[in-house]
Amino acid sequence: MRKCNVCKMKKPNFWFKKKPNGDFKKTCRGCERTWWRGFLRMLVKQRELSPAERLGNRLGYMGTAFIMMSPYLLPYDNIGAYTYLAGAILSLPQVWLAKQWNLVVVNLNLLIGYGLYLFS
Numbered sequence: 326m327r328k329c330n331v332c333k334m335k336k337p338n339f340w341f342k343k344k345p346n347g348d349f350k351k352t353c354r355g356c357e358r359t360w361w362r363g364f365l366r367m368l369v370k371q372r373e374l375s376p377a378e379r380l381g382n383r384l385g386y387m388g389t390a391f392i393m394m395s396p397y398l399l400p401y402d403n404i405g406a407y408t409y410l411a412g413a414i415l416s417l418p419q420v421w422l423a424k425q426w427n428l429v430v431v432n433l434n435l436l437i438g439y440g441l442y443l444f445s
């Protein structure tokens with residue numbers, strides 16, 4: 326007998342599927358495949374991230390860190406403007422690959438705006 330983590334009911338072992346490593350799953354068969362969960366599963370496309378997307382994610386985090394600290398660095402000899410540019414360049418691949426075009430436009434605007442600010 327095992328306790329399901331969704332319906333909290335005690336059910337015999339054959340109600341639980343086995344994982345590839347031999348352990349039983351924590352959710353019983355009855356709760357695993359309700360029509361609602363089946364519907365939600367139908368809406369989601371299962372996939373893994375490509376290597377480019379993984380790289381983009383990490384660069385994106387670094388870029389975000391640069392953008393976050395930029396406002397505080399602006400008073401010190403315009404270091405903030407350079408970190409804004411670095412942040413925009415590092416964040417661009419991630420939002421480009423994810424096709425988040427609104428954020429692509431924001432980053433390009435950041436590049437153009439602070440580029441003009443620095444070189445004029």
Ligand SMILES: [Zn+2]
Nearest residue numbers: 329332353356
């Ligand atoms: Zn259950």
